[in-house]
Amino acid sequence: xxxxxxxxxxxxxxxxxxxxxxxxxxxxxxxxxxxxxxxxxxxxxxxxxxxxxxxxxxxxxxxxxxxxxxxxxxxxxxxxxxxxxxxxxxxxxxxxxxxxxxxxxxxxxxxxxxxxxxxxxxx
Numbered sequence: 001x002x003x004x005x006x007x008x009x010x011x012x013x014x015x016x017x018x019x020x021x022x023x024x025x026x027x028x029x030x031x032x033x034x035x036x037x038x039x040x041x042x043x044x045x046x047x048x049x050x051x052x053x054x055x056x057x058x059x060x061x062x063x064x065x066x067x068x069x070x071x072x073x074x075x076x077x078x079x080x081x082x083x084x085x086x087x088x089x090x091x092x093x094x095x096x097x098x099x100x101x102x103x104x105x106x107x108x109x110x111x112x113x114x115x116x117x118x119x120x121x122x123x
Contacts, residue, residue, distance in 0.1 A: 002075040003043040003051055005031075005103070007062040012039025018058055019043065024051050031076060038064070038076060048073070066105035073106040 003026070006012040012028035019026045026043040043051040052073045055063065063072040102111045 001043060001045050001048055002040050003048055004041040004055060004072045005064045005074050005076045006039040006041065007064065009037060009039035011061050011063070012041045014061055015041050015055055015058075015063075018061075019047075019051055019054060022050075022054055024054070026051065033076070040076065064103065066103075066108060066110055067112060068110040069105060069108040071105055071107035075104045075106065076102075 004012070004015065006015065006028075009028060009030045016026050016028050024043060024047045026041055026047075028039050028041050031038045031040045041051075041055075052071075055061070055072060064074055064076070065072050066074055102113050104111050
């Protein structure tokens with residue numbers, strides 16, 4: 001599950017190393033965005049709560065936080081994590097400008113467009 005979004009892929013990779021030190025498996029990947037490239041951190045569903053707690057308490061990482069509740073447990077783009085078919089359909093719809101790519105907060109379910117700006121804070 002996409003667990004956190006970082007300003008850079010390098011920041012997401014730092015989070016992977018931090019979680020590995022705590023025994024939590026995760027990976028990072030690049031996600032194209034209008035303003036450049038974001039780093040997306042993925043953690044297994046069973047480790048999400050522990051990962052979010054560790055990352056929230058770890059200073060110095062520029063994570064994108066929800067502008068409503070401040071959580072770093074956000075996803076970008078807002079699309080299903082599990083279904084490759086749904087992800088492909090969402091990508092085609094976005095390419096054809098039939099939908100927007102939005103951030104989504106897993107904590108409060110707030111959704112916001114990339115151009116609305118996201119609160120970026122050191123975790």
